[in-house]
Amino acid sequence: MNTSSLTLVGFGPDGWGKLLVIAAGLTLIAALCSFAIGGLLGTAGAALKLSSAPLLRWIGTFYTTVLRGIPEILIVYLFYFGGSLALTHLMHLAGFPGFFSLPSFVIGVVAIGLVSGAYQTEAYRSAYLRLDRGQIEAGKACGMSRTVLLWRIIAPQTLRFALPALGNIWQSVLKETALLSIIGLVELLRQSTIASGATRQPLLFYGTAALLYLLMGQLTGFGIRSVEKRLGRCWER
C-alpha cells in the first residue's frame, strides 16, 4: 500500500477514515438492534414451539421454516417496498395524501431481526430442552411461582446453554447488516461504495470494509467467548 492509499483511508482532510469509522458504528448499532429484536422474537418463537397446543407449535414451525428458507435479501426488499406502500396506504385512509416511507434503518433492522429471530428460536428451544428437569421439579417443590421459576431457574440456564449458538447468530447478523446498504442506509458497505465511487479505488475501500467487519466480528466474538467461559465456571469440576 503506498502513501496515497493510506491518506485516502486515513483521518486527514482528504481521508475517508472518519466517515468509515462512523459507518462501522452504524453497522454495529444496526446489528445490535436486529439481534435484540431477534431475541424477543426468538423467545416468543421458542415458547410457541415448546407449547402444548398443536396450533401454536405449528405457527412456531411455520415461522422458523419460512424465515430460514427464504433469502434474507428478499425479506429486506419485501419490507422496503411493502412497508412504504402499506404506510402510504394507511396514511391515505387516514386522509393524508402523498407518499410516505419508513426510514431504511427501521425497515432493515426489523427485517434482519425477523430472520435472526427464526435462528434464535432454535437456539433457545434446544437450550431449554437441555435443562435438568429435576431442577424445575425442585423449584416447584420449594414453592416457586411460575415467574420466579422462570426468572431464577429457567432463564439463566437457558441463556447459558444457548450462548454458543447465540454467538454464531450474532456473527451472521453482523454480516447480514451489509444488506442494508442496498436499501440506502449508509452503513459500512454503503459508505465504502460511496468512497470507492468518489476515488475510483474500490479495492482499497472494500478491502478496508472487509477488515473492519473482521475486526468487529473478532472483538465481539472474543467478548462473547469470555462471557461464555465466565458463566461456564459452575459446570467445571
Next chain:
Amino acid sequence: MDWPFLARTAGELLTGVPLTLQLTGIALCAGFVLAASVAALAHNRLAPLRWLARLYVGLFQGTPLLVQIFIIYYGFGQIEYLRSSFLWPFLAQAYWCAIIALSLNTSAYGAEIIRGAIAAVPRNEIEAAQAMGMSGFLLRRRIIWPQALRYGLANYGNEAILLLKATSLASVITLMDVTGIAYRLVSKTYRSEEIFTISGMIYLSLTFVIVGCVHMLERWLLPRNRV
C-alpha cells in the same frame, strides 16, 4: 386475487430458476473441492499450513459475502496485472465473479464441516485399522471417509441450503436469477407483496428439494442408518 397477474409473474420468476440452480450447483461442486483441500491443509503436520487454512476460513467467514462479491467484481478490475492476464475474460463478467465469490465463500464453511467430520471419526477405529495393517489411502477410503460422511452429510446439506439462499446476492451485480427478476418486476409494477411472496415460495420449494436430495443421499450412502 388477481390470478392472471400471479400466473404471469410466477411464469416470469420461474425463468430465473435455472440460473439460481446453476449458481448453486457450480459453487457447491467447486466449493467442495476447495473445502476438501483446505480441510486437508487444516490437518497437515506443518503448522504454517494449518495457520494458512485457519486464515482462509477466518477471512471468508468473517466478512459479509456481499463485500466479497464487490471486491471481486469491482475491486479486481483495479489490478493492472489481472486485467492483462488470462483471467480477465472471466473476471469481467458478473456471472463468473458471482461463481468465484460463492465458491470461495462456501468452501470456507465447507472446510470447517469436513474438518469437524474427520475429527469426529473415533480414534480407536483408526488405531484398530492401523493394527490390521491398513494405512494411507486404504485407511482413508475404508475407515475415515465413510465415517466422516456419516457425520458431515447433514451439515453439508445445511450449507447447501445456505448457499442456495446466498446466490440471491448475485442479483446485486446485475444477474437475473429469481431475485434479480423479482426486483425488476417490482420496480416495473410496484406490486411487491405478490412478487416477493411468490419468489419466496420458489426459494422455499428449492430448499425442500435440497432437503429431499440430502435425505435420498443419506439413504443411499449410509444404508446402516436406515430405521
